[in-house]
Amino acid sequence: EDQVTQSPEALRLQEGESSSLNCSYTVSGLRGLFWYRQDPGKGPEFLFTLYSAGEEKEKERLKATLTKKESFLHITAPKPEDSATYLCAFSGSARQLTFGSGTQLTVLP
């Protein structure tokens, strides 16, 4: 059965303390792995799409990587404004997005 699991559920960091969020997936025929940021009361904001193992993408303090079984979202020297829930999702043969439960990140000043 296709599924995606994110860990940890919640993460508290001090400003400047780098860390990584994990997204483990099982899907037959992965078409893409997606990362979104969601602020409270808002819709998800698209961050990255990764298509094949070994691929990496960066945007400001965020870097997403992909292996055959998991994806990581690395956050370097985070700031309080990086506080949000980070969602990963995959698309498979059905071309629909299946979302994980998210990691709620809090960055303390």
Next chain:
Amino acid sequence: SAVISQKPSRDICQRGTSLTIQCQVDSQVTMMFWYRQQPGQSLTLIATANQGSEATYESGFVIDKFPISRPNLTFSTLTVSNMSPEDSSIYLCSVESPRDRSTDTQYFGPGTRLTVL
């Protein structure tokens, strides 16, 4: 990316009534999607709406409860019918990237926060 708006942004409704949520996109898109996000939960796909055809519903969602219209390539509506408190959620519409449909990337609207009393 596409610019997506939703109306209303939030509403408080009485049990047994219905609410229609509108989703407007600033460019023509083939596929639009409707999701539900229950409090503290992640996103669950309700249905996929293609222009000119009937919406395709996911397991656990039925047309009588969540009728969808897709009259053109920039607009869709989702109705939540005969509401109960369990329908209290954020309802989100999304669209595939209008520039590259092969990527499966979706862009989301701001959501409609529904509270049913």
